[in-house]
Amino acid sequence: MLTSDTDAYYSPGHVAQVVAQTVERSRLKSVIDSHCGRGALLxxxxxxxxxxxxxxxxxxxxxxxxxxxxxxxxxxxRGDSLAWTAWERIHRKLGGSVDVAVLNPPFSMGQVKGVNIELEGRVLRGSLAMAHVITTIYHSNPTRVVAVLPESTMFSEMDRQGRAELERLYDVEVVAQFKSSTFRGARANSLLVGMTRRKRQRAASSVEKAHYMSLHNAIVRGGLPCFEAVSLRHGVPFVHSTDIKDLVRGEAKESLRTVRPFTRGIVNGHMILLPRVGVPNKANIGAWFTEDDVQLSDCVIALQYRSERIAHAAAVNLRRDYEALASLYRGTGARYVTVGRLSEWLTNARNTRTYAQL
Ligand SMILES: C[S@@+](CC[C@H](N)C(=O)[O-])C[C@H]1O[C@@H](n2cnc3c(N)ncnc32)[C@H](O)[C@@H]1O
Known part of the structure; x- marks a missing residue:
C-alpha cells in the first residue's frame, strides 16, 4: 500500500449504472473489478x-x-491488485483474460509524487490510479475497460507515459465527467473513461505520434521553481511567466536562460503559454512554437495543440473569452489557476467546440 488512505469511496448507484451502460457489449462471459469494494460496479x-x-x-x-x-x-x-499473487488466484478460476474490467481504483497519492508501473521488462512512471488501470489490463487483458478515473489521468504530465501505453493497446475516450461532489467523503474531479482493445496494437513510434496528435488540448503544468533552477550551459531553455510576453512577440528562445531539466513540465510543439500565478495579460495570449524541449517554471502552464493553425484559433478564442478565463484565477493572496479548473473550463460544453475539438 502506498498511502494510509484505502480510498473506500464507493460508487453511488447512478455512477454504477452509467458504468454498466458504458460496457456496451453483448455476449459477455466475465467481468472483473480489481478494487471491488462493496461490489457496486459488479x-x-x-x-x-x-x-x-x-x-x-x-x-x-x-x-x-x-x-x-x-x-x-x-x-x-482479498489481496493487493498491484501484486501478482492476487491475480494468480483470479487466473486459477477464470483463465488468463476477462471480457470486461470495470474500475474505480484508488486515487489518493498522499505525499507520493508518482509510482513505478512495472510492465514486462519496462517501468513507467505514473499516478496510483494509472498504475491500477495498467496493472489490471496487463493481468486480465479485457476487450473493454470502463473506468472512473481522476481527471488528471487524462491530462497530467505525470500520466503522459501511461496514456501513451493505454493508447497503444486501446481506443480511449472520455465518456462523461463527474462533479467533485459525486463520491461521498471525497472531493475529486473525475471522468468516466471507456476503452476498447484494438484489433492490432499500435507500434510504439506511431503511439508517440498519435499521442502527440491527441495532445490537442493537453495541459502541462510547469514544474521547476525559479529558486531551484540550476543554470547549465547546454541545458534546456527555461520559460518563466515573465518570459511569455517576449516569446509571443517573437523573441528567440535562445534569449532564455538554459537550465538543468526537471522531471515535470518539459514541452515542445505548438502551444499557448499562460501564467499559473497572476492573471494573464490579454495581449500576451498567443500561439507559440518550439521544436526543441523547453522547461516550464512552476509558474507557467502550457496548453498544447497539434498544429499552428489550431493554436492560433485557440488563442483567438481565449482572447475573445478573456473575462471568463481571467475569472478562473482565484486566490485570497495572489490569484492563480489550477490545471483542474482550466481543464474543466476548456472541456465544458460551451468551450468544447472552440478549444478542444482540434
Ligand atoms: C474508490 S473505492 C471503489 C470501490 C468499488 N469499485 C466501487 O466503485 O464502489 C476503491 C477500493 O479500492 C480498494 N483498494 C485500495 N487499494 C487497493 C489495492 N492495492 N488492491 C486492491 N484494492 C485496493 C479499497 O479497499 C476500496 O474498496
Whole structure:
C-alpha cells in the first residue's frame, strides 16, 4: 500500500449504472473489478448482463467477507491488485483474460509524487490510479475497460507515459465527467473513461505520434521553481511567466536562460503559454512554437495543440473569452489557476467546440 488512505469511496448507484451502460457489449462471459469494494460496479453490470460471471479483488478483508456472504456465486479475492499473487488466484478460476474490467481504483497519492508501473521488462512512471488501470489490463487483458478515473489521468504530465501505453493497446475516450461532489467523503474531479482493445496494437513510434496528435488540448503544468533552477550551459531553455510576453512577440528562445531539466513540465510543439500565478495579460495570449524541449517554471502552464493553425484559433478564442478565463484565477493572496479548473473550463460544453475539438 502506498498511502494510509484505502480510498473506500464507493460508487453511488447512478455512477454504477452509467458504468454498466458504458460496457456496451453483448455476449459477455466475465467481468472483473480489481478494487471491488462493496461490489457496486459488479452489481450494476450483473443486473444488465445476468449471465455474466463476476470477479472482484479488494485489499479490504471486511468488504470481501461481506461480498462472500451476499454474492457467494462471485469469484472474490482479498489481496493487493498491484501484486501478482492476487491475480494468480483470479487466473486459477477464470483463465488468463476477462471480457470486461470495470474500475474505480484508488486515487489518493498522499505525499507520493508518482509510482513505478512495472510492465514486462519496462517501468513507467505514473499516478496510483494509472498504475491500477495498467496493472489490471496487463493481468486480465479485457476487450473493454470502463473506468472512473481522476481527471488528471487524462491530462497530467505525470500520466503522459501511461496514456501513451493505454493508447497503444486501446481506443480511449472520455465518456462523461463527474462533479467533485459525486463520491461521498471525497472531493475529486473525475471522468468516466471507456476503452476498447484494438484489433492490432499500435507500434510504439506511431503511439508517440498519435499521442502527440491527441495532445490537442493537453495541459502541462510547469514544474521547476525559479529558486531551484540550476543554470547549465547546454541545458534546456527555461520559460518563466515573465518570459511569455517576449516569446509571443517573437523573441528567440535562445534569449532564455538554459537550465538543468526537471522531471515535470518539459514541452515542445505548438502551444499557448499562460501564467499559473497572476492573471494573464490579454495581449500576451498567443500561439507559440518550439521544436526543441523547453522547461516550464512552476509558474507557467502550457496548453498544447497539434498544429499552428489550431493554436492560433485557440488563442483567438481565449482572447475573445478573456473575462471568463481571467475569472478562473482565484486566490485570497495572489490569484492563480489550477490545471483542474482550466481543464474543466476548456472541456465544458460551451468551450468544447472552440478549444478542444482540434
Ligand atoms: C474508490 S473505492 C471503489 C470501490 C468499488 N469499485 C466501487 O466503485 O464502489 C476503491 C477500493 O479500492 C480498494 N483498494 C485500495 N487499494 C487497493 C489495492 N492495492 N488492491 C486492491 N484494492 C485496493 C479499497 O479497499 C476500496 O474498496
Amino acid at each position: 452489481d450494476a453490470v450483473e443486473k444488465s448482463f445476468p449471465k455474466i460471471h463476476c470477479a472482484g479483488i479488494d485489499l479490504d478483508g471486511n468488504a470481501i467477507s461481506h461480498l462472500r456472504k451476499i454474492r457467494p456465486h462471485w469469484t472474490l479475492v
